[in-house]
Amino acid sequence: MTLRVRFAPSPTGYLHVGGARTALFNWLLARKEGGVFILRIEDTDRERSSEAHTQAILHGLDWLGITWDEGPYFQSEGLERHRADAFTLLERGWAYRDFSTPEQAAQDREEQVRVGSRLRRARERAEAMSADEVEARLARGEPFAVRLRVPEGETVWEDRVHGEMRFRNEEIDDLVILRSDGTPTYNLAVVSDDVAHGVTLVMRGDDHISNTPKQILIYRGLGKPVPEFAHVPMILGPDGKRLSKRHGATAVGDYEKEGILPEAMVNFLALLGWSPGDDREVFTRQELIEAFSLERVLKKSAVFDLEKLRWLNGQHLMRMATADLLPRVEARLREAGVLLGPGAPSPPAGDAATRVDLATLVELLKPRSRTLEDLVAQARPYFTDPVDYDRPSVEKHWLKDVSGARRRLEAAMGRLQGAPWEAAALEAELRALAEELGSGAGKLFQTLRVALTGRDASPGLFDVLVLLGRERSLRRLEAALAYLRAEAAGPESRKASLTPPDEAD
RNA sequence: GCCCCCAUCGUCUAUCGGUUAGGACACCACUCUUUCAAGGUGGAGAGGGGAGUUCGAUUCUCCCUGGGGGCACCA
DSSP, X not given: OOOXXXXXXXXXXXXBHHHHHHHHHHHHHHHHHTOEEEEEEOOOOTTTOOHHHHHHHHHHHHHHXXXXXXXXEEGGGGHHHHHHHHHHHHHTTSXXXXXXXXXXXXXXXXXXXXXXXXXXXXXXXXXXXXXXHHHHHHHTTOOOEEEEOOOSSXXXXXXXXXXXXXXXXXXXXXXXXXXXXXXXXXXXXXXHHHHHTTOOEEEEEGGGGGGHHHHHHHHHHHTOOOOEEEXXXXXXXXXXXXXXXXXXXXXXXXXXXXXXXXXXXXXXXXXSSBOOSSXXXXXXXXXXXXXXXXXXXXXXXXXXXXXXXXXXXXXXXXXXXXXXXXXXXXXXXXXXXXXXXXXXXXXXXXXXXXXXXXXXXXXXXXXXXXXXXXXXXXXXXXXXXXXXXXXHHHHHHTGGGHHHHHHHHHHHHHHHHTSOSSHHHHHHHHHHHHHHHTSOHHHHHHHHHHHHHXXXXXXXXXXXXXXXXXXXXXXXXXXXXXXXXXXXHHHHHHHHHXXXXXXXX
């Protein structure tokens, strides 16, 4: 029998990382075993469900590359079947009609809490009711809910993650399966749908463990084969509590926005609650499919570690082919207003001679970035004119020795004017110059780096020069010089005015 | 309150009775180096507690503790 698994989110929010991880495990197993991965949207809660959320979930899965083979089915489309299943249960004696008023139901609940053990008051009332009275109430059109008649005994299953699970039926309530308005409740709808979709393995978060015996009972009542179950651990926040909004970003879309690669997200999520058994950490989707197995899924819940996700993203980023990265970076640069429309000059008002080669830039930046946003931020100075100077960098490398910085800049300009614009040659020129100035290569390079990029951290200086091109590089050095001239005049005069006259001796 | 699940470095994890308890993130040194990354080397860092079983327990059993989840005519 071929494996049939499903992911069944309810569209009451965006795709949550916990949900995404559950979806991923199902998908990985289906792909590994040649099974079928079904997507079902559980939209029976009309109040909280929305089309926008459904779209967000579909988009999230799509972004992650989790493709489904069947669906999306919508739970709301199965209403009639759910209802029919409830009546089948009724006919078979596995369920009963509950004519209790809301007041009675509330009282029952209150009593149950007080007594501290399972009571079956609704069932007692139903059984005390004569067939004639039931007929009469039905004839009068009185509303009733349908409750499952939980039998005596124990409900046991062999969980693919937890092993044997055993619940005493006396611990299970006679749950409502069909509300008095005729709509099904979750446990009935799930079972009905999983039967209809031929699901053979239900893999979901372990917060569903206590629903499982109820659902198994429904399968039995319906006379349908009970699927296998695998309850995977949940994902927790850094405080050990269930991951939620207050922990920050919990929607998959938040990470997409931040510039996490879907490849890295999938990799990271797979490693939460599962491990390959060896020391590998960085996986492609295909490698995950090959390595995945239910046997190696952990029972312990895992804490979501943003730092590790970022690290993993950096790993994926630097391994990714620049050609694959390029469109993503370009889109973000455009969004940031740094690149204009397709085919438009970059930078604004640039010409062929001063255009920065994005592919080369991405190549240089990808091993130094953790996220796409980060990469884009680092790319920015290469496109903006004039450059924004990073204040601490300016202070450290220019202002501590203004005249020295000016001397180095001027000398460099002279040297570079006629130099062949090629990395090795530029390096030879500038190293020779540093030698002449006798101030150390590092000092010269940092002074230039700030002039060229506005900051003191960047790819190798000669790569930067080549990337910017002669014209643009010289223009930036010139601008730096102008800045320093102004700076030299400004602070000096300010300093002078601050000196009290009478302190001078 | 009742039921259920879980328990190795701060975090993700390896170990399927015998290991100096291994790796990764983060952290700290050092190294490479024109800076920042990346890389390399090293460091610090863990079996919650108590009983058993066993020649031997992180590993098996039980209890306690701690954490989590569930107890709706929500999903």
